[in-house]
Amino acid sequence: MDPEDFFNPKLFDGEVAVVTGGASGIGLRIARALTARGAEVMITSRSIERLEAAELEIAARTGRIVSSLPCDVREADDVDRLQDFVMSRFGGASIVVNNAAANFFTPAERMTRRAFDTVVQADLYGTFAVTQAFVGHMIEQRHGNILNITIVQPERGFPGFSHSGAAKAGILSLTCSWAFEWGRHGIRVNGIAPGPVPTRGVAENMLATDSPFADDARHVPLGRLGTPEDITSAALFLLSPAASWITGVNLVVDGGLFLNPPVTDS
Numbered sequence: 277m278d279p280e281d282f283f284n285p286k287l288f289d290g291e292v293a294v295v296t297g298g299a300s301g302i303g304l305r306i307a308r309a310l311t312a313r314g315a316e317v318m319i320t321s322r323s324i325e326r327l328e329a330a331e332l333e334i335a336a337r338t339g340r341i342v343s344s345l346p347c348d349v350r351e352a353d354d355v356d357r358l359q360d361f362v363m364s365r366f367g368g369a370s371i372v373v374n375n376a377a378a379n380f381f382t383p384a385e386r387m388t389r390r391a392f393d394t395v396v397q398a399d400l401y402g403t404f405a406v407t408q409a410f411v412g413h414m415i416e417q418r419h420g421n422i423l424n425i426t427i428v429q430p431e432r433g434f435p436g437f438s439h440s441g442a443a444k445a446g447i448l449s450l451t452c453s454w455a456f457e458w459g460r461h462g463i464r465v466n467g468i469a470p471g472p473v474p475t476r477g478v479a480e481n482m483l484a485t486d487s488p489f490a491d492d493a494r495h496v497p498l499g500r501l502g503t504p505e506d507i508t509s510a511a512l513f514l515l516s517p518a519a520s521w522i523t524g525v526n527l528v529v530d531g532g533l534f535l536n537p538p539v540t541d542s
């Protein structure tokens with residue numbers, strides 16, 4: 277059974293959701309599930325081809341249309357265009373899923389400034405900029421939900437991916453600061469920390485020879501790697517009124533891997 281079948285088909289009627297990196301992997305699955313459950317959904321990523329393919333896939337699977345716009349979340353002008361588009365088409369957004377991210381294996385001593393910037397800009401700055409574009413409207417409406425995709429315990433570092441670990445730790449800090457500051461405005465801010473989910477992004481960017489990325493199910497107490505559906509179920513829960521007294525958490529969805537992380541020597 278598809279895990280999202282546990283959720284009411286009208287759960288997100290009346291909501292407008294922006295999903296960054298919504299054209300592939302986990303973001304696409306979350307965007308599809310929100311669309312199927314009534315939300316107006318806007319997906320963004322850099323690749324027009326991927327966005328067009330995602331629009332077709334979501335329409336075929338849900339019978340509903342999503343909107344899309346190319347947007348590099350590292351670029352302030354792109355984020356301004358995204359804001360203008362969403363404000364004029366929908367009047368604002370009530371849900372933001374900060375899912376876009378970049379990652380690649382690089383031992384810390386070989387990390388160039390540009391490599392570091394590339395990841396920190398996409399993950400940390402992108403999360404800040406896209407949220408900032410829509411939170412004013414949420415505050416006016418006294419209603420909003422922000423979901424940041426993080427990693428498990430980023431404060432412990434991320435050997436071989438120190439740029440990503442630093443960015444995700446920053447995102448976790450933003451999650452907590454925002455949850456505290458905006459709770460009184462009726463806005464909830466949470467994180468999801470996925471365990472290893474073998475998406476295209478992981479295959480293309482993280483599984484280089486000698487990369488310490490754990491894609492081995494033997495370490496996972498529940499005995500398998502994750503799927504985009506596993507992460508989507510958690511996202512639907514946190515974005516739904518069932519989680520109305522939950523804010524500021526970083527929900528680990530990893531089959532129990534955090535109990536027994538593999539040791540890396542990178």
Ligand SMILES: CCC/C=C/C(=O)SCCNC(=O)CCNC(=O)[C@H](O)C(C)(C)COP(=O)([O-])OP(=O)([O-])OC[C@H]1O[C@@H](n2cnc3c(N)ncnc32)[C@H](O)[C@@H]1OP(=O)([O-])[O-]
Binds near residue numbers: 379382427
């Ligand atoms: C537990 C799991 C947690 C997280 C999982 C995920 O996030 S999964 C999601 C994963 N999904 C994705 O990542 C999807 C999106 N990712 C992407 O599109 C690419 O990975 C990207 C970020 C490189 C593209 O950004 P772009 O076109 O702006 O990049 P650019 O080509 O202009 O290079 C900029 C700098 O980075 C350097 N550099 C680049 N690659 C490597 C490498 N392999 N090795 C070393 N360095 C590398 C490059 O050399 C340059 O520095 P230099 O030499 O000038 O000093």
Ligand SMILES: NC(=O)C1=CN([C@@H]2O[C@H](COP(=O)(O)OP(=O)(O)OC[C@H]3O[C@@H](n4cnc5c(N)ncnc54)[C@H](OP(=O)(O)O)[C@@H]3O)[C@@H](O)[C@H]2O)C=CC1
Binds near residue numbers: 296298322378469477
């Ligand atoms: N899969 C995993 O094992 C894990 C994933 N995560 C997190 O889950 C999230 C989704 O990852 P996953 O689905 O695996 O990865 P994917 O690579 O499949 O998806 C990442 C998406 O982000 C988009 N993106 C990347 N850079 C930018 C940018 N600068 N501006 C706008 N969009 C951008 C990409 O599209 P495009 O190239 O078209 O821009 C792509 O659609 C990420 O935040 C990741 O860090 C965390 C832990 C584990």
